[in-house]
Amino acid sequence: MKKPYFEVTDLRVRAGRFELQDVSFSLDKGEYLIILGPTGCGKTMLLETLAGLRKPVAGQMLLDNHDITNWTPEVRAFGFAYQDSLLYPFLSVRENILFGARARKRHKEEKILQRMDRLAEAMGISHLLERFPRALSGGEKQRVSLARAILVSPPVLLLDEPLSALDPQTRHAMRELLHEVHQSEGLDMIHVTHDFNEALQLGTKMIVMNKGKIVQQGEPMNVFHQPHSLFVAGFLKSENVIKGRIENISGTRWFKNIENEWIVGPLPEKKITDSNQKEVYLMIHAGQLEVSPNNDSLLKKPNAWNAYVEKVMINSTHVELICNGRGCWHAALSRNEWQRLALDIGSKVTLSVDIRNTHLIENP
Template structure:
């Protein structure tokens, strides 16, 4: 088995009496792109800053590239970091900024450093702006300088603290593509902090979902997306439909009863009878006319036109849930309809305790 590039062992962090990281263990493979995802206050940035050495570890240990770095100051860790505010040194030019880590870490001879800086600036397409100062650049360009400055020293781990959140939507998309390409070119082990689930899903090899200082769930983006393990994962991954239902095992195939007489069929053997929470994605809900043969009876409560899609809020009995439909067929608010959800798309997560 290859050695992990970064290893966190039961790491905790307390600020005074408040414990913000409650025992996180995580091994990041060499060359892996891992996202720390979670809502604000979940501890993702604190965790990243602990890997960087900018926050002290309360208990537990952090091993970077085989070196126990728990108590090492940031300058003695083999890391690089891109800050949300970019933190470019305002009194230095772009070239001097990118050169800075090489000079401070005394990596290579002067001419090698020059060559390396030129190479990296070309990679982020900023060769022509090398002699500008940061304040003369646009947000996207500053972002690229920050990335160039981080990859230039070829660190053991590259840490990214919500680097795209200050960019507008279009720039963010193109920067995402550039980040993926950069990761492929450099092969750097990367830890990426974000609160944007789409960003985490599209960029990473593995997503670590954090909630209140703990790992809620981790796995490949497709797993997290299609198989949330907890109600928190389900709602954070955009599967906003969580219904507390009664599971009934009627003649082999179980079904989830929403109201007397309206039950959603489930996959055989997926849950035992009793109260439970089910979740399904908005785009998996199929809406049918009220006179259709199948599906359960429901009512359209609200209809929101989103351009490429239409979002409906549906009520069935005492339950409300959302549906994202293509604009092919349209239902009006207040209209009675039938709802069908493919049994394989419904996940039963955690039994609600009576």
């Protein structure tokens, strides 16, 4: 069986009263891991431990089958780019990029100098090499920091919220740049962020943390569509999470929301792992909720009910509707679909859902 390229097992780290607890994950060569979680959950602390800046009290880290748990930061040589770029103000852009190579006494190698020129060109900063950090914009500083972090082809590149302080246009450009770097360099990348859009656009794997623990991990879309807990669903801003229970009706099992006398089903057996009457939560993403002009004949469809539009929110990519009828519902339409349906506040609609597009959270 093939061993992971980078493997972390049962890692525990203490800092005062706070502790990272039993953190375990693995990466194959060339994977891009996104770490999500609320402020104070231990994301940066984990990165610093991976880099060797903090010493764990227990656990193991293996890199290419070598135990690096007690290696110093210089020996493990991971690349690290912080949120605020941390450039040296008294060094030029060129000297900042070469700083890590200088520490390894490689800054005069022709191969390193040529690589620096290629990176600077790819990142659009070749014209800035003789400038000093005070003359750079936020996006330019981040590009310099990233170039410095990857210049010597680190075995793993660690990124601590590298895009959070940037304006939307620069953030979009930097996302594209990170994607290109990952594809062209084939680096293992571990990226801490609060932005789930970054996770979907960049990550091949995702970890969600809370209070020093990993509470879920997997492929980003799988975590998004199948959160294991109310915390994960809430943190990822999952819409339409409804409390209820499973009931047996004529030999099949259905979800019933007691408060609004609303049922959907029958539920596929694979969605249910426990007995009837247990409290569960049903989740329907806004994009999975179908919206049609009000028509009583549509109520003959499975899992359909009437409502009215209470609020309309238009943004650059889609239109969000808040509908009221047997509860409060969030729906999302493309701008073209919204215009075609001619829906506005007060419009009567019929909502429906394909039961295959629902998700049960049985362990809230």
